[in-house]
Amino acid sequence: MSTALRGSTLLRHGLFFLALALVLLLLTSFVFDAYTNYNVTEVAIYAISAAGLTVLTGINGQVSLGHGALMMIGAYTTSVLLTWHPDLPMILMLLVSIATTGIAGAIVGIAGARLRGPYLAGATLALAVALPQVPSHFASVFGGNQGLTVVSPAPPAFLGANFSPEQWLAWITLAAAVITFFVLANLVRGATGRRFRMVRDNEVAARLAGIDVARTQVLAYMISAACAGLAGSLFAYWVTLTSPSGFTLTLSLSLLTAVVIGGLGSLTGAVLGSFVLVYLPVKTGDLATTLNLPSNIANNVPTAIYGIVLIVAILVFPRGIAGGIASIVRGAGRIVRSSRSPAALPASPESPSQ
Amino acid sequence: MHLFLIYTVDGITNGMVYAAVALALVMIWRATRIINYAQGAMAMFTTYIALIVIRHGAPYWLGFVVALATGLVIGAVTERVLVRPVESRPPLNAVILSLGVLILLEAIAPMLFGGQTQSFPVPVSNTDLLVGGTSLDISPFALFTIGAVLIAMLLLFLVFQRTTLGLRMRAAAFNPEIARILGIRVGRMLTLGWGLAALLGALAGMLAAPSVYLYPSNMDEVLVFGFTGAIIGGLESPVGAVAGAVGVGLALSYVSGYVGSDLAPLGGFAILIVVLMLRPQGLFSFGRQRQV
Numbered sequence: 042m043s044t045a046l047r048g049s050t051l052l053r054h055g056l057f058f059l060a061l062a063l064v065l066l067l068l069t070s071f072v073f074d075a076y077t078n079y080n081v082t083e084v085a086i087y088a089i090s091a092a093g094l095t096v097l098t099g100i101n102g103q104v105s106l107g108h109g110a111l112m113m114i115g116a117y118t119t120s121v122l123l124t125w126h127p128d129l130p131m132i133l134m135l136l137v138s139i140a141t142t143g144i145a146g147a148i149v150g151i152a153g154a155r156l157r158g159p160y161l162a163g164a165t166l167a168l169a170v171a172l173p174q175v176p177s178h179f180a181s182v183f184g185g186n187q188g189l190t191v192v193s194p195a196p197p198a199f200l201g202a203n204f205s206p207e208q209w210l211a212w213i214t215l216a217a218a219v220i221t222f223f224v225l226a227n228l229v230r231g232a233t234g235r236r237f238r239m240v241r242d243n244e245v246a247a248r249l250a251g252i253d254v255a256r257t258q259v260l261a262y263m264i265s266a267a268c269a270g271l272a273g274s275l276f277a278y279w280v281t282l283t284s285p286s287g288f289t290l291t292l293s294l295s296l297l298t299a300v301v302i303g304g305l306g307s308l309t310g311a312v313l314g315s316f317v318l319v320y321l322p323v324k325t326g327d328l329a330t331t332l333n334l335p336s337n338i339a340n341n342v343p344t345a346i347y348g349i350v351l352i353v354a355i356l357v358f359p360r361g362i363a364g365g366i367a368s369i370v371r372g373a374g375r376i377v378r379s380s381r382s383p384a385a386l387p388a389s390p391e392s393p394s395q
Numbered sequence: 396m397h398l399f400l401i402y403t404v405d406g407i408t409n410g411m412v413y414a415a416v417a418l419a420l421v422m423i424w425r426a427t428r429i430i431n432y433a434q435g436a437m438a439m440f441t442t443y444i445a446l447i448v449i450r451h452g453a454p455y456w457l458g459f460v461v462a463l464a465t466g467l468v469i470g471a472v473t474e475r476v477l478v479r480p481v482e483s484r485p486p487l488n489a490v491i492l493s494l495g496v497l498i499l500l501e502a503i504a505p506m507l508f509g510g511q512t513q514s515f516p517v518p519v520s521n522t523d524l525l526v527g528g529t530s531l532d533i534s535p536f537a538l539f540t541i542g543a544v545l546i547a548m549l550l551l552f553l554v555f556q557r558t559t560l561g562l563r564m565r566a567a568a569f570n571p572e573i574a575r576i577l578g579i580r581v582g583r584m585l586t587l588g589w590g591l592a593a594l595l596g597a598l599a600g601m602l603a604a605p606s607v608y609l610y611p612s613n614m615d616e617v618l619v620f621g622f623t624g625a626i627i628g629g630l631e632s633p634v635g636a637v638a639g640a641v642g643v644g645l646a647l648s649y650v651s652g653y654v655g656s657d658l659a660p661l662g663g664f665a666i667l668i669v670v671l672m673l674r675p676q677g678l679f680s681f682g683r684q685r686q687v
Contacts, residue, residue, distance in 0.1 A: 104487065152668055155675040158486065159430045163626040164667055170619045171664035178657045290615060294494050301491045337509055341502040348499030355492045356480055 050230050058223040065215045069208060078211040080319055085211075085218040086275050087315035091299050092225050092308055093268025098297070099306030100229055101261035102241030103153060107165035109293030110172040111149075111266045113285075115142045115273025120189040120283040121182060131194045131278070135217065138274035139267045146266020150259035169293040173285040188284025191277045214275050221268055226308055228264070237261055302354050304363025313362045321347055401532050402652040403645065408537040409606075410644020411544040415599035416621025417628065417636040418548065419592040424630045426568040426588040427482055429489040433473070433496035435618030437593050438600030440500050441465045442609055443508045445601060446515060455518045462597045470593025471586045478589070479582070504611040512613075515604035540602045547598055548637065551591065564588055616660070620647065623663050627670045628679045635679025642666070 069078055090112055097103050115138040122134055149168065153161050176183030183189065196209035228234055239247040240257045247254055277283045295318055303314025322343035329339035358365040416434060423431045444465050445458035473496060481488045504510075519535040555561035566574040567584035575581050599621070600614060607613050624643040628635025643663055650662030670678060 098487070104490070152672065156671055157675075159424070159630060160626055160671060160675060160677070162430065162490065163622050164664075164671060166619055167623050167660070167664040167667050170616065171660040174657050174660050178655055290619075294498070298491055298494055298498075301487060305487065338506045341505050341510070345499055345502035345506070348495050348497075348502055351495030351498065352477060352492060355488050355495065356477070359481075359484055359488055 051227060054223060054226050054230075058219050058226075062216065062219045065219065066212070069211045069215065073211075075205060075207050078207050080323065082207070082211045082214045082275075082279055084312075084315050084319045085214040086272050086279060087296070087299060087318050088312045089218050089221050089275070090269050090272035090296055091303070091311035091315050092221060093265040093272070094296055094300045095306060095308055095311045096225060096229065096237070096268075097261050097265035098300060099310075100234060100241065101237040101258060103258060103261065104158070104162045104297075105165045105265070105293075106162050106297060107149075107167075107169035107172075107293050108265075108269050108296045109288050109290070110165075110169045111142055111146060111269035112273035112276060112292065113172060113288035114145050114266075115139070115270030116277040116283045116288070117176060117183060117189075117273075118142065118270070119274040119277045120184075120191050123191055124184075124189055127192070131213070135271060135274050138270045140270075142270025142273065143263050143267035146269070147259055147263040149266065150262025151255075153262060154255040154258040166290075166293075169290050173288050176285050184284070186285060188282050188287070191281050191283060193278055193281055210275075210278055214279070217271060217275060221271065222308060222312075225264075225268070229308065233260070298351055302351065302361055304361030304365075304367075307361070307363040310361050310363035317350070317362070321350065397532075398652065402648045404533050404537065405652075406645035406648030407641060408533075408540050408644070409648065410624075410641035411541050412599050412603045412617060413621040413624050413644050414637040414640035415544050415547065415595050415602070416617055417625035417640040418551070418633055419595040419599070420622055420625045421628075421630055421633055421636040422551075422588055422592040422595070424625075426564070426585055427474075427478065427489075428486070429478065429482070429493065430622070431589075431592070432490065432493040432618070433500060434593070434596045434621075435600075435614030436497045436500035436504075437466065437469050437473070438596040438603075438617075439609070439611060439614045440504060441469065441593075441597040442515070442600035442604045443504060446513065446604075446609060447508070449516060455516055459518070459601060462601050463594050466593040466595075466597025466600075467590040470596075471590035473593070474586045474589035475582075479585075482585075501611045510611060512608045512610040515609045517605045521605065536605065543598060543602060547595060548633075551595070554591075560587075619660075620644070620663055623667050626677055627667060629674075629677025630680070632677075632679035635677060639678065 069081065073081060090108060094105060094108050097105055118138040118141045119134045122129065122137060149165070153164065156164055176188075177186050180186075193206045193210055194213070196204045196206060200209070229237075236247070236252050236257050239250065239252060240254050244254050247257070276287075280287060299314030299318045300311055301314070302310075302317055303312065304310025325343040325346045326339075329342040332339075334342065354361070360368070416438075419434055420430060423429060423434075441462040445462035448458040448461050449455055477492060477496065478489065481492050517536045519539050521534050521536045523534050524531040553561075555565060563574070563579045564584045564587065566577065567579055567581040568588065571581045574584075599617065603614065603617050607617065620643050621640055624640025625636040626639070627642060628637070628639030630636070643666065646666050647659040647663055651659040654662070674680075
């Protein structure tokens with residue numbers, strides 16, 4: 042059994058994510074209250090999008106300051122389809138949103154594959170500002186600035202009359218997140234992930250090794266956009282209103298900061314960053330309320346603290362929360378090891394492999 | 396034809412404000428290889444400070460000087476305290492750091508100054524000039540905007556090309572290692588460069604505020620359009636940045652005039668993509684193609 046586990050990444054990941062799904066199912070059903078479920082759904086939505094961005098920016102090395110715009114494409118695909126055909130099943134909506142956003146991502150990726158560094162950042166930033174203007178202008182299809190209403194999916198009858206729609210949406214979103222992370226974890230570990238990383242680390246070497254750099258970058262963009270599309274579709278159900286104001290520049294920037302704060306290039310980091318993104322404002326907002334601050338201060342305390350956390354984190358933990366935890370664990374391990382064998386060689390301050 | 400003239404004048408006026416931002420971004424990019432996404436937020440902050448000075452009865456020009464001076468200080472302090480530690484780290488760290496500064500400034504501003512939109516005074520009239528009963532389609536304030544940015548550019552050009560200090564700053568940006576060997580205090584030059592860039596940004600903030608009004612995120616779009624202009628011009632070239640930014644200003648003005656104002660950002664994005672597809676390094680960058 043243990044050799045089979047070590048041998049097959051797919052099996053190991055499968056068991057891990059199955060266990061994770063079971064734990065989440067139990068937590069959302071019996072432990073969490075409605076408000077926690079609501080927040081956890083938000084975390085899962087951001088985590089799906091952030092995971093896609095991790096693959097793009099962390100693994101493949103392409104910066105995107107416009108992932109909010111891709112989420113918007115997913116959200117509007119779902120919302121427009123729902124206005125036309127309210128009876129279609131939710132799973133179909135999610136799949137179509139993944140497809141349309143994936144195609145949009147491929148187009149952005151084809152344009153982006155020629156661009157590097159700040160040029161790519163600037164182009165995606167311009168996309169993040171420009172795209173929300175489309176639904177405002179073409180109001181007949183997209184509902185203008187008022188947006189389109191989305192009806193949250195009703196839980197199936199066999200779950201009982203008391204089963205709340207929030208809990209049902211939490212189940213669906215968490216299931217979608219677990220599947221996304223399962224797929225991405227395998228992808229990142231496999232040949233595709235290695236190609237992504239090689240293109241990131243050394244384009245010339247990748248080209249010499251026979252990798253089509255541009256195609257790899259477009260593929261990374263497409264996968265990343267597909268995740269953003271799924272997240273956007275779920276976001277539409279979660280907010281129940283899809284309007285341009287839901288997809289501001291702030292959303293795009295928040296996603297990138299969440300990915301970096303969590304730990305760039307790590308899927309665990311994407312989850313941690315999403316937790317920070319959702320819970321830091323909630324917790325600091327509570328704090329501001331208890332302190333009885335005037336409203337113009339209290340309303341902005343969460344954002345200010347988020348800014349401070351970003352600055353401090355980048356100065357103190359340049360490799361994010363996941364990297365910080367890893368180095369603490371490594372440091373602790375080193376202390377344990379050196380206390381066991383005092384004659385051991387002095388540990389080098391920084392291992393050469395990084 | 397008359398409309399075309401109006402849109403052109405508008406485009407050039409706005410373009411000059413974007414050009415100030417673009418030039419500030421290019422200065423910082425050339426010196427430290429960092430895009431300062433907080434450039435707009437810093438300008439918003441200094442403009443609020445100018446408004447406070449003016450509201451307390453001081454003349455516009457005192458507010459103007461205070462804003463530029465505050466910009467110089469904010470830029471220099473940001474470089475020295477926050478940016479210096481990440482300069483040698485991966486580029487994304489600097490991106491996140493400047494986004495952090497952007498988020499922080501836009502959260503502190505409503506705490507200090509209130510979050511509501513405020514109007515901002517102009518030093519000279521904002522209505523179109525009349526000569527013998529016919530309108531010239533340009534206001535004294537538009538002329539002031541264009542003139543102020545041109546003068547700022549001229550001064551910067553003189554400082555960089557004609558003074559020892561400017562020579563030192565260029566050396567520090569061009570090759571820090573060699574500059575250090577020659578006895579130039581590279582760190583100080585970078586701090587000063589950030590300060591001057593933020594001063595230029597503060598000027599853009601003062602010039603933009605009467606038309607976009609003053610609120611904590613009022614400079615977001617100005618920053619994006621300035622950045623777009625800088626990229627179109629190629630981040631290496633100050634002349635390119637100015638030309639690109641004026642081009643963006645014109646394009647936005649024509650799109651919003653002839654198609655619809657809400658589509659203007661989309662027009663800016665379209666132009667950016669077209670230019671970058673033809674020249675991925677921008678229009679005004681020559682040589683140094685990163686190729687195999």
